Amino acid sequence: MTLPLCTGGVLLVVLAWELIRVRSKDAASRAWGSLSRWARGVSRVGAPSAGELYDPGRERRAEQRARALLRSCVSELDWAMYRDLGFLRVWGGGTGGTHERASYAYLIYPHKPIVAYVPQTGELLNEYCVTFPDQTRPYGSARLPNSDDVLAKWMAITADERRLIGEANMHLPGRQLDPERVRRDLARMERWERGRPAREPDGVRVA
Amino acid sequence: MKPGHGEIVLAEGDVEIPEQERELIEAFRRELDAGMWAAVPTERVGGRREAELVRCFEDVPRDAERVIFFPRAAGGSSPASRQPR
Numbered sequence: 001m002t003l004p005l006c007t008g009g010v011l012l013v014v015l016a017w018e019l020i021r022v023r024s025k026d027a028a029s030r031a032w033g034s035l036s037r038w039a040r041g042v043s044r045v046g047a048p049s050a051g052e053l054y055d056p057g058r059e060r061r062a063e064q065r066a067r068a069l070l071r072s073c074v075s076e077l078d079w080a081m082y083r084d085l086g087f088l089r090v091w092g093g094g095t096g097g098t099h100e101r102a103s104y105a106y107l108i109y110p111h112k113p114i115v116a117y118v119p120q121t122g123e124l125l126n127e128y129c130v131t132f133p134d135q136t137r138p139y140g141s142a143r144l145p146n147s148d149d150v151l152a153k154w155m156a157i158t159a160d161e162r163r164l165i166g167e168a169n170m171h172l173p174g175r176q177l178d179p180e181r182v183r184r185d186l187a188r189m190e191r192w193e194r195g196r197p198a199r200e201p202d203g204v205r206v207a
Numbered sequence: 208m209k210p211g212h213g214e215i216v217l218a219e220g221d222v223e224i225p226e227q228e229r230e231l232i233e234a235f236r237r238e239l240d241a242g243m244w245a246a247v248p249t250e251r252v253g254g255r256r257e258a259e260l261v262r263c264f265e266d267v268p269r270d271a272e273r274v275i276f277f278p279r280a281a282g283g284s285s286p287a288s289r290q291p292r
Contacts, residue, residue, distance in 0.1 A: 058211060065213030069275075073248040075256045113283065129283030132208075136241070139211025144278070148208040152277045155246040155258035163260075169282040 058139065066147035073151060080196075085188055088150055090157050092116065107185065108153045110146035113176050114168070122186050127175050128168035130156075208277045217276070222269060235264045235274065243276040 071079045074088070082088050087109045091102035104125060107115040113127035132152045133142040144152060156164040173179050209215050218234035220227030239245060239262075246258040247267060258275075261267050267274055 062209075062211055062213040066208070069208075069214045073256065073258070073275075075254060078256070130280050131283040132278040132280055134210050134278040138209050141210045142278075143210050144208055145210070145213050148213060148277070151275075152208065152280075155248070155275065155277070156244070156260070156280055158257035159246055159260040164280055167280040167282060 062145045066145035070147045070151045110149045124173035127171045130168040232264045238276040246275050247271045
């Protein structure tokens with residue numbers, strides 16, 4: 001009688017121990033997972049404010065908002081160019097946006113130098129390195145979303161070209177951007193424009 | 208425009224209502240004091256779009272729908288070698 005009771009007791013103790021061990025392991029694993037996520041958040045976004053963890057969707061949402069803002073500011077043609085090719089073209093020299101009078105133009109890439117070139121020949125003139133850093137780092141980074149960076153360059157060039165160029169670091173072509181890739185982009189743009197309906201002289205599409 | 212967030216609405220109001228105009232002016236000055244640039248997107252006859260940089264609230268066209276603040280431009284980093292695009 002005593003032996004079966006003792007055996008049953010031992011089995012209960014062993015089962016209880018196993019249950020406690022498995023649950024403790026899960027809890028420890030969850031705690032480590034949280035810690036890892038927090039650590040990744042710090043390395044990804046710099047120094048989040050107290051209680052703020054890294055949100056992997058935040059930058060994607062930021063870029064979506066930035067694209068909507070860019071689209072609301074530039075012309076339909078410019079938006080289509082950015083959407084399809086990944087860069088914007090701005091006619092230079094205060095020509096009022098008409099390519100017939102422009103002796104040069106700019107290509108605006110997100111977080112890359114602005115490239116000046118001659119539209120008639122495709123000759124690359126200069127690279128202008130310019131950034132728009134927000135030193136308050138509101139979300140741990142000083143870097144604007146891609147489309148906001150393009151919009152900031154577009155606004156600064158169309159509003160006050162000389163001022164922006166004066167702020168930029170000027171280099172010869174090839175400093176940061178591969179000239180061959182820029183030429184390929186110019187060729188892509190030419191093909192892209194040929195594939196679009198006829199446009200009025202000021203660059204506005206005829207609907 | 209904010210890094211990591213994109214567009215944030217700072218203030219909204221009607222410039223014809225004095226109280227709301229004061230709020231807009233305060234928000235405008237706060238951003239410029241923080242070192243931001245202010246631009247007003249405009250549309251010319253023919254549909255051409257461009258922007259106008261404004262340095263004081265009086266420069267903002269009365270019929271402007273919005274003013275966009277963005278960090279001041281600075282000369283970018285210039286690594287000696289090219290970076291992959």
